[in-house]
Amino acid sequence: MNAPVKAGEVVRVVDLRDGHELRRIEGFVAESGASLFHRPAWLLAVEAGTGQRAAGIVAERLGTVTGWLPMTQVRSALFGKALVSSGFGVGGGIIAGMPATADALADAAQAMAIQGGFAGIELRGGKVPEGWECWSDKHCGFERALAADDEAELLAIPRKARAEVRKGLGFGHRMTIGRSAQDLAAHYACYSESVRNLGTPVFPKRLFAAMLDAFAEASDILTVWQGDTPLASVLSFYHGGAVLPFWGGGVFAARAARANEVMYYELMLHARRQGIARFDFGRSKTGSGPFAFKKNWGFDPVPLTYGAWTAPGQPPRNIDPTDASYSRKIALWKKLPLPVANTLGPWIARGLA
Numbered sequence: 001m002n003a004p005v006k007a008g009e010v011v012r013v014v015d016l017r018d019g020h021e022l023r024r025i026e027g028f029v030a031e032s033g034a035s036l037f038h039r040p041a042w043l044l045a046v047e048a049g050t051g052q053r054a055a056g057i058v059a060e061r062l063g064t065v066t067g068w069l070p071m072t073q074v075r076s077a078l079f080g081k082a083l084v085s086s087g088f089g090v091g092g093g094i095i096a097g098m099p100a101t102a103d104a105l106a107d108a109a110q111a112m113a114i115q116g117g118f119a120g121i122e123l124r125g126g127k128v129p130e131g132w133e134c135w136s137d138k139h140c141g142f143e144r145a146l147a148a149d150d151e152a153e154l155l156a157i158p159r160k161a162r163a164e165v166r167k168g169l170g171f172g173h174r175m176t177i178g179r180s181a182q183d184l185a186a187h188y189a190c191y192s193e194s195v196r197n198l199g200t201p202v203f204p205k206r207l208f209a210a211m212l213d214a215f216a217e218a219s220d221i222l223t224v225w226q227g228d229t230p231l232a233s234v235l236s237f238y239h240g241g242a243v244l245p246f247w248g249g250g251v252f253a254a255r256a257a258r259a260n261e262v263m264y265y266e267l268m269l270h271a272r273r274q275g276i277a278r279f280d281f282g283r284s285k286t287g288s289g290p291f292a293f294k295k296n297w298g299f300d301p302v303p304l305t306y307g308a309w310t311a312p313g314q315p316p317r318n319i320d321p322t323d324a325s326y327s328r329k330i331a332l333w334k335k336l337p338l339p340v341a342n343t344l345g346p347w348i349a350r351g352l353a
Contacts, residue, residue: 049207076351093126168258194249
């Protein structure tokens with residue numbers, strides 16, 4: 001698929017198995033100041049961890065990259081087929097220097113969707129092409145600068161949330177930070193129980209392992225322990241001067257032990273000591289419990305703009321867990337024994353990219 005855009009500019013599907021292409025696009029993402037989820041390394045880790053194929057469309061002029069649309073080719077027996085930018089991320093979308101380039105990337109993505117039998121395209125951020133569905137009222141992002149020292153960081157947390165952190169610190173929990181198999185096991189124990197309790201299928205453990213491998217110098221797992229029992233754990237990434245606590249959760253006992261509060265506070269301290277300047281608390285559904293939790297920590301919500309295009313004759317893909325059609329399924333999932341949820345969940349969740 002090669003499409004002329006303007007004099008000397010071409011849009012084409014890129015082969016992410018080509019090391020030269022990979023380096024060129026990684027360089028463009030870095031120069032553009034784009035998100036972690038624009039990186040080909042993210043797409044390839046998603047593929048390695050879930051089997052959902054990495055793809056992308058590049059625009060270039062005279063050998064120089066001028067635009068990029070990263071995509072995960074999602075195929076699911078339960079949720080259909082879609083091109084997602086980017087799979088399992090909260091950002092992505094088109095990056096391009098010129099509006100005409102962005103439009104050409106969108107046109108090429110539509111052609112790819114139709115040719116491959118995908119029901120539609122989802123863009124998480126970036127320019128949403130004219131005529132596509134567009135919304136900014138479903139998710140918000142939360143980010144702020146880290147404070148100058150440990151005490152200032154604690155004081156930056158509003159009074160009620162700060163009191164919870166102090167209570168948690170009073171328990172004297174043990175903390176570990178690492179990337180070993182033991183860290184991954186502790187994280188999965190906490191995360192899988194947390195999402196089961198929310199009624200959500202857990203992602204495959206190999207997705208987290210693939211991410212740690214892909215971002216060997218820019219990821220780690222922080223775990224809060226009570227003796228030899230992990231209470232809460234978070235897998236974080238470091239990108240563009242920010243720490244992103246991306247997959248985190250706690251077991252039932254974490255709440256009384258204030259383990260989640262301690263976890264995020266300790267991550268703030270750890271990140272600052274690594275030279276990180278900002279804390280990116282990620283996205284949350286507007287009006288949800290996590291949304292309120294982050295506001296209570298002093299983070300201001302910023303609406304996120306997403307977009308979607310649906311192929312002619314195809315129904316829109318719906319993976320919104322707050323949709324009424326999922327309420328009974330979520331209620332039933334919460335009641336599953338954890339071993340059952342952890343067996344069935346990864347097969348289901350790989351389609352929720």
